Amino acid sequence: MVSLILILVASLFFTGIVIRTKSLASGRKGPGIFQPMKDIFRLLKKGSVYSSTTSIIFQIAPSFYIASVLMAILIVPLGDYPGVISFQGDFILFAYLLAFGKFFMIISALDTGSSFEGMGASRESLFSMLVEPAFFILMGSFALLTGHTSFHSIFSTLHYGSNISYLLGLLATFVFIMIAMIENSRMPVDDPKTHLELTMIHEVMVLDNSGFDLGLILHTTNLKFAMYGAIISNFFIGDLSLMYTIPIFFAVQIGFAIVAGLLESFMARFRMSHNPQFIFILTSVSLLIFFGVLLLLERFV
Amino acid sequence: MRLLIELFNLVAVVSIVALPFLKVRRKGILTLVTICLQVVLASILSVQVLSGNPVDYSYAGSFITGAIPIRVDYLSSWFILIIGFTFLTGAVYGIQYMKKYIDQAANITLHASAYILAFTTLIDICIVQNSLVLLVIWEMMAISSFILIIFEHYKTETLRAGINFLIQSHVCILFLTLAFMWVRIKTGTYDFNDITAFTGSQPSLIGVGLFIFFFIGFAIKAGFVPFHTWLPLAHPAAPAHISGVMSGVIIKIGIFGILRVLLLIKTNFVTIGYLILVISVLTGIYGVMLAIIQHNLKKLLAYHSIENIGIIGIGIGLGCLGVGYSNQILIVLGFSGALLHTLNHSLFKSLLFYSTGNVYQLAHTINIESLGGLIRKMPQTAFLFLIGSLAICGLPPFNGFISEFLIYLGMFKSISSTDFTLTAMMLFSILGLVLIGGLAMICFTKAFSIVFLGTPRQISIDKVEQEKRASTLPLYAIVAVIMAIGIVPIAFLKVISLPVGQFANVISVDTVSQFSEITHTAAMIGVYSAVFIALVGLTIFIRRMITRNRLTSIGNTWGCGYNGSSNKMQYTASSFIRTYRKLASPFLHVDKIKREAKEIFPDSVHQETHPHDKVEKWLIDKPIYAFRQLLSRFTFLQNGNVQAYILYGFIFITLVILIPEIIEKVKFLINFLNQI
Numbered sequence: 001m002v003s004l005i006l007i008l009v010a011s012l013f014f015t016g017i018v019i020r021t022k023s024l025a026s027g028r029k030g031p032g033i034f035q036p037m038k039d040i041f042r043l044l045k046k047g048s049v050y051s052s053t054t055s056i057i058f059q060i061a062p063s064f065y066i067a068s069v070l071m072a073i074l075i076v077p078l079g080d081y082p083g084v085i086s087f088q089g090d091f092i093l094f095a096y097l098l099a100f101g102k103f104f105m106i107i108s109a110l111d112t113g114s115s116f117e118g119m120g121a122s123r124e125s126l127f128s129m130l131v132e133p134a135f136f137i138l139m140g141s142f143a144l145l146t147g148h149t150s151f152h153s154i155f156s157t158l159h160y161g162s163n164i165s166y167l168l169g170l171l172a173t174f175v176f177i178m179i180a181m182i183e184n185s186r187m188p189v190d191d192p193k194t195h196l197e198l199t200m201i202h203e204v205m206v207l208d209n210s211g212f213d214l215g216l217i218l219h220t221t222n223l224k225f226a227m228y229g230a231i232i233s234n235f236f237i238g239d240l241s242l243m244y245t246i247p248i249f250f251a252v253q254i255g256f257a258i259v260a261g262l263l264e265s266f267m268a269r270f271r272m273s274h275n276p277q278f279i280f281i282l283t284s285v286s287l288l289i290f291f292g293v294l295l296l297l298e299r300f301v
Numbered sequence: 302m303r304l305l306i307e308l309f310n311l312v313a314v315v316s317i318v319a320l321p322f323l324k325v326r327r328k329g330i331l332t333l334v335t336i337c338l339q340v341v342l343a344s345i346l347s348v349q350v351l352s353g354n355p356v357d358y359s360y361a362g363s364f365i366t367g368a369i370p371i372r373v374d375y376l377s378s379w380f381i382l383i384i385g386f387t388f389l390t391g392a393v394y395g396i397q398y399m400k401k402y403i404d405q406a407a408n409i410t411l412h413a414s415a416y417i418l419a420f421t422t423l424i425d426i427c428i429v430q431n432s433l434v435l436l437v438i439w440e441m442m443a444i445s446s447f448i449l450i451i452f453e454h455y456k457t458e459t460l461r462a463g464i465n466f467l468i469q470s471h472v473c474i475l476f477l478t479l480a481f482m483w484v485r486i487k488t489g490t491y492d493f494n495d496i497t498a499f500t501g502s503q504p505s506l507i508g509v510g511l512f513i514f515f516f517i518g519f520a521i522k523a524g525f526v527p528f529h530t531w532l533p534l535a536h537p538a539a540p541a542h543i544s545g546v547m548s549g550v551i552i553k554i555g556i557f558g559i560l561r562v563l564l565l566i567k568t569n570f571v572t573i574g575y576l577i578l579v580i581s582v583l584t585g586i587y588g589v590m591l592a593i594i595q596h597n598l599k600k601l602l603a604y605h606s607i608e609n610i611g612i613i614g615i616g617i618g619l620g621c622l623g624v625g626y627s628n629q630i631l632i633v634l635g636f637s638g639a640l641l642h643t644l645n646h647s648l649f650k651s652l653l654f655y656s657t658g659n660v661y662q663l664a665h666t667i668n669i670e671s672l673g674g675l676i677r678k679m680p681q682t683a684f685l686f687l688i689g690s691l692a693i694c695g696l697p698p699f700n701g702f703i704s705e706f707l708i709y710l711g712m713f714k715s716i717s718s719t720d721f722t723l724t725a726m727m728l729f730s731i732l733g734l735v736l737i738g739g740l741a742m743i744c745f746t747k748a749f750s751i752v753f754l755g756t757p758r759q760i761s762i763d764k765v766e767q768e769k770r771a772s773t774l775p776l777y778a779i780v781a782v783i784m785a786i787g788i789v790p791i792a793f794l795k796v797i798s799l800p801v802g803q804f805a806n807v808i809s810v811d812t813v814s815q816f817s818e819i820t821h822t823a824a825m826i827g828v829y830s831a832v833f834i835a836l837v838g839l840t841i842f843i844r845r846m847i848t849r850n851r852l853t854s855i856g857n858t859w860g861c862g863y864n865g866s867s868n869k870m871q872y873t874a875s876s877f878i879r880t881y882r883k884l885a886s887p888f889l890h891v892d893k894i895k896r897e898a899k900e901i902f903p904d905s906v907h908q909e910t911h912p913h914d915k916v917e918k919w920l921i922d923k924p925i926y927a928f929r930q931l932l933s934r935f936t937f938l939q940n941g942n943v944q945a946y947i948l949y950g951f952i953f954i955t956l957v958i959l960i961p962e963i964i965e966k967v968k969f970l971i972n973f974l975n976q977i
Binding site: 049050053055064088092096099106107119133208211 | 697750
């Protein structure tokens with residue numbers, strides 16, 4: 001329950017910090033950190049334009065999307081405090097819930113009959129498929145390390161005993177940051193600023209959305225970012241009391257947002273055709289973590 | 302109980318005899334009544350068995366067959382229930398579907414009797430435990446399925462697919478016959494129980510060898526790679542309700558066979574487990590990889606059946622490893638996952654095939670590339686297809702998620718085993734299952750949105766007829782069961798726990814430690830599925846309330862400044878999967894015919910892609926081609942000359958007489974040389 005509230009709070013300013021970091025990095029003052037939320041609220045109040053080719057799918061998909069992400073957030077724990085939903089294997093439900101939302105976003109993009117949105121949908125479906133092995137191997141490695149199979153029990157028993165496990169935690173953080181960047185279609189996989197439909201992924205999928213629906217979609221992205229930030233913060237929290245966990249949580253969220261901002265400021269977008277190779281790297285890094293865990297437990301034959 | 306089984310078969314016989322004497326319209330009704338009656342009888346039998354009264358009696362049989370034991374256990378009952386439900390929905394849907402062919406009276410008679418026969422034989426296969434009788438029934442099942450497939454026999458394609466099916470069915474029967482003969486020679490009886498006695502007294506290697514024979518036989522029926530090549534041909538050729546039934550349950554009889562043999566055989570289950578697991582992971586990935594590039598909707602679904610057989614196989618493999626390593630939790634999770642996924646697949650696959658049937662009947666094509674925007678004309682079919690797509694992708698809150706979850710949980714639980722091979726294998730299968738899930742999503746987002754969403758591509762939507770109530774009603778029944786499994790999986794797991802107990806060698810699964818934990822988890826998932834549905838409903842409701850009085854307008858799709866709209870500008874199925882195709886090109890074989898734009902005022906641009914199956918090409922087509930090349934060298938013998946044929950006969954007879962003589966002489970010579 002704690003994590004749900006914290007994630008909801010963090011989602012309010014996360015993108016703001018990213019944008020602020022980018023402004024500062026490029027030598028501008030930039031908007032306030034609540035500006036993205038203000039934009040979203042303005043969108044939520046607006047009316048909509050629907051394309052004449054769209055059907056009911058187009059209208060319900062954004063609601064399905066945000067519902068699936070909210071449901072997934074319910075699973076994320078905070079240190080010693082389990083999420084609202086917690087059972088063995090809950091991270092499988094987590095991944096599949098996110099997939100459910102993505103399914104609807106993809107079909108809603110194709111519902112418009114626009115070739116640009118088809119492009120985005122095609123890329124999104126492929127890239128998110130390629131990300132999933134990394135996530136599952138990572139969770140498999142931690143299941144192997146701790147002998148548990150739920151988010152909460154994995155994170156609460158993940159004590160950093162030896163030096164190599166610090167490295168594992170660091171690598172896992174890297175993988176999760178990258179997963180978050182890919183899932184939200186940010187740099188270096190996608191550049192939402194380009195304004196060239198041919199090179200975008202997520203932004204091009206929502207070209208036709210407007211008003212309330214667009215607001216929902218934009219806030220879902222914020223929620224997703226904060227959700228991944230919460231998972232990352234779990235690598236550093238352990239079984240501390242709430243007094244410490246909440247500051248650490250926000251520190252990690254802000255740190256993550258700054259890292260995201262810096263990444264977007266100083267990194268170039270990959271060529272679209274090279275993205276699959278890049279995403280495969282994540283799978284190999286998580287395999288590395290897996291073998292690290294095997295070494296740590298001396299399970300090699 | 303005995304009466305029930307005899308009555309069940311009697312109903313089928315009476316109805317098949319009566320069919321030719323009825324009017325065409327009555328034939329369908331009689332078929333439906335017969336199937337209903339049979340399903341009721343079979344269900345009573347199953348429920349009786351599942352409530353703890355296994356059937357075990359035997360007929361005297363003849364001097365050829367020996368005693369014919371009839372045994373109905375939990376495993377049989379589970380499959381009987383699955384088969385019954387799908388055949389029932391198939392019959393209801395089929396009546397509506399076949400109305401188009403009402404002028405082909407004789408053909409429909411044959412079709413209806415084959416349908417009843419296929420159902421009867423499938424149920425009988427589940428209960429008979431005499432190998433010779435089983436082979437006879439198996440053959441009847443194969444032939445009746447053949448007749449069902451070739452309903453439109455005046456199409457060459459259909460006939461070709463049917464004959465392909467017939468041949469491969471007989472290769473399947475050949476392997477089964479070899480395996481049964483092996484047991485028969487060693488034990489002297491046809492009773493299944495002797496498989497246990499025989500393999501129990503032999504070294505485990507013999508058992509593994511025997512299992513491989515059985516496995517190949519059943520794998521051809523089930524459609525494991527590389528024995529799957531008949532499936533993508535037969536499914537598109539058959540009428541929709543037959544495709545649904547075939548994909549839903551007829552291929553599952555192969556799974557039943559494998560499970561049955563696993564219950565009987567006593568051997569090294571670790572080896573068998575690894576074998577099944579590796580084949581299944583490859584089957585799953587290969588099936589879905591090929592499914593994505595198909596543009597014939599039924600063929601796409603057929604490849605997905607292969608994929609799902611892979612998932613079921615992964616469950617079975619895990620269960621076997623559990624037996625081998627005596628890891629109770631793995632047995633429970635593996636076999637429960639496999640058994641539940643068998644039911645799940647029979648539901649969503651028949652749902653998808655039936656809704657594809659609706660598309661075919663109303664739009665007259667199932668080529669994905671020429672469809673589009675059908676949701677306007679057939680909203681119910683679109684809705685049903687969407688439910689099927691979500692379920693087959695294993696997304697919550699639908700049934701596919703529950704069975705995949707059980708299999709995942711088994712893998713994640715046993716990844717921390719102390720055995721390195723098992724850990725590595727679990728990692729491999731997790732990777733496999735994740736890839737299958739992700740690829741399935743690409744495939745069904747493509748299939749659903751290209752067919753039902755957007756604007757029509759080649760076929761004008763005005764020509765598409767309105768859907769009829771009768772063509773969607775049985776589909777809602779399937780959706781109800783799909784939702785029931787998604788929300789109260791525990792009720793189904795309770796039933797599954799009985800056959801799983803057979804594999805774990807315990808009377809009741811409740812004695813397995815941690816089982817209550819698993820059922821608890823499943824129950825929680827059911828609750829969370831319900832919560833999720835409620836949450837989705839709530840967001841929709843909130844959106845509705847807020848935006849109710851908002852100004853909305855209709856405009857063109859954003860065209861990058863371009864305001865004209867053309868259907869041709871839409872993304873097509875091929876373009877949607879292009880990035881995937883590029884990535885997977887080393888594993889795929891796609892023939893591409895392309896006419897590119899040239900000069901300043903180009904002609905029309907054109908591109909066609911024809912996907913092929915690499916396994917089929919290298920494992921079946923090439924060897925057969927080579928064999929035919931070899932045989933063609935001897936065609937000079939067949940010269941149509943009667944004198945020459947008489948000469949062959951003469952040479953043959955001479956050889957038969959002479960060869961023993963010559964051998965004798967050679968022996969004599971060798972002896973003579975030795976003595977010197």
